[in-house]
Amino acid sequence: MQKRKIMAMMLSVVLATTTLVGCGSGREGSTNTSDEKKTEATTQDTASDSEGEATETATATEGFEEGATIGVSLPWLGTQNWKEAETMFTEELEKAGYKAIVQAADQKVPQQQQQIESMIENGAKVIVVGPIDGTQLGSVLEKAKDAGVYVIGYDRLIENTAAVDGVVQFGSVRTGELQGQALLDGLKAEKGDGPYNVELFGGGPADPNAPNFFKGAMSVLQPEIDAGNIVIVSGQTEFTQCATEDWDNAKAQKRMDSLLAGNYSDKEIDGVLSPNDGIARAIVTACEDAGQPNPVVTGLDAENESVEWVWQGKQYCTVAKPTQDLVAKSIEIINSLQKGEGMPATDVATDNGKIEVPIYELDPTVVKKDNIKEVFANDPDRMALLKD
């Protein structure tokens, strides 16, 4: 008797769970048709811009409800700009009335893929993606497209897939040009007449921006190298030779240590091209350790510590790419999508290997000791760092 009771109970529990939890939806059709149209629209080149815009708006007239879920997938929180992005996205999206899911993936590609999938599951209407590796998100982003989700690349280009609607970033070649020019100006201002002994550093090779920074900087520096005003003592001028795996400061410091030990026993180093602030500080530290005079070093991101160093004169300059601007631009696009106005028009596009991706470019600012107080006038946190 008792056996039967237990059995009956177990069976009913199983049945109940299967029926209760199973109240999902039936089979839905896919939304492929609108994607195709959209891809067409985005591949329109800049000449027929107005036409392209018209098609886009036509396919995206529906918009979505206010207070919709917006997903933001960031690569990690290991540097200040990403941590800022996390905080700002959370605050700004919620201020604009959206439900924000902001996640970071600890530099692990599979983790980021799964996070994006879970955002689709959570019904996100737009997913903003700062990719760890811009080439490795193809199949999950296509899933997002199939579910009718807009995909906006953040800060880095998304490559190798048609499933991206646009990318918000600071012009990366332009950033490099500014770095190169700042290095040149700094050398002239601080190291007297040339020729100058200079070394070059590049960013993480998996980040599609890194080669562009380098390219931009070299477009300014190469003529000077050819003219003999700048001497790359180590002879390492290829991006692959100068790249810093994963943007890892420790690796940059090791490379600088060995460059100094191998080439500068009887020379002084005058300047170093550095792609970001962390690497810049690693370079300055390596030079200090080697007993070299402080070289002219560039940077990027305006991290707190480097802002202090620029103020103290240890690091010559940094380039600010205010996270605020990126986040504001992203939210502007999200708002436009929400209202059913589609992706805003832009005249810049880049080939990502599959399609021409519309790029929403922002202009960065070079920060040196003489303009630092103006640049951060509206940034109380950074102003607090500028003590006399």
Added chain:
Amino acid sequence: MKVIKKVLGEDLRQYTMVLALVVLILVFNIISDGRMLTSSNFQNLLSGNAYVLILALGMLMVIVIGQIDLSVGSVAGFAGMVMAKVAHDFNLNWFVAVLIALAIGALVGAWNGFFLAKLGIPGFITTLGSMMMFRGLVIWISQSISVPAPDELRFFGAGYMPEWGPAFTGMNNSTLLLGIIGIVAFIYFELRKYKHSGEISGQKQPMWAVVTRIVLVSAIIAYFTWLYGTGREGTSFPIPGLILLILVIVYHIITQKTRFGRHIYAVGGNKSAAALSGVNVSRTYFLTMMNMSMLAAVAGILFVGRSTAAGPADGTQWEMDAIASVFIGGAAVSGGVGTILATMVGGMVMAVLNNGLMLMGVGADKTQVIKGLVLLLAVAFDVYNKKTGKASIIGRLFPSKETEKK
């Protein structure tokens, strides 16, 4: 309690984790307002974790022989990168590229196996060396730049089974067929087991227990068939899941039913005793390591297929996820204990935990903390039970007369 025992079979311990898994899924489903148990989420769960579970299959065997393989992540990354590279740079057919990747897996496995089996260098050290070597090689050959993979590979990493046949079933017919095969096969093997069950002990299993078991498992298979089959049109039980399923069946048979499988457990349980009873210990070591690296190559191929490109950091720390799955599945650090099916449950616990926390919007940092705690608690629970001779959570919640006597 006795009834449950009869239905589930005598060994209750391995069901603790199954129960934990079911509870996890249901709890997450409630917290996330039903977003856990949806077709697309479970498709993601399999596509996104197949690579770890495939690694765990090989890792279970490595851990059972009392070794460890730290190189699997690097090997997976290397095999995937070579595959993408040869297909991209030399325009080789994708199929040839896959074969090359598998061959690389086998070669690396032979390399690891040689140092372990022939020179007697512990697996930990051998594979630590390989881990560094192949991570370096990935970066070397790729120049740290990601390489797009052939489009055909996407099928293996993120593809679905074809749609065919009548539409009135309301689901993907490939998935339906798979589910029916699953149920029929289960019933067949249960009945066969029932027929032979009395041969040794002279006491047959009670028929009602067999029937309940069949009904229970069939209901579960039917439910998942329905879940996977009724997703968006064009989706089904995912291809990486199918590959995993086939591998699980193959390796379950290898470890449980073949002589090689028995050798693995014998060597892991007591190496000297196994050698004295005529087991070729070094051959067992060699084959197990070789098999592991081949599976690593398979995992690498699937991952590249899903990612649509091979990256220089692919495979970083995958070995740790695989090892965690094996230990949560109840394998012993000292070797000799552990099963394929329990390992899969262990891997799914990690996967569901990860997935559920993501659905709730928990960050990667906190997820890591929770996963670490779960690993530690699961193993501690296991060790504690072995020491005290107590059966399991179930056994402790409902102490039966037998366990009380102990």
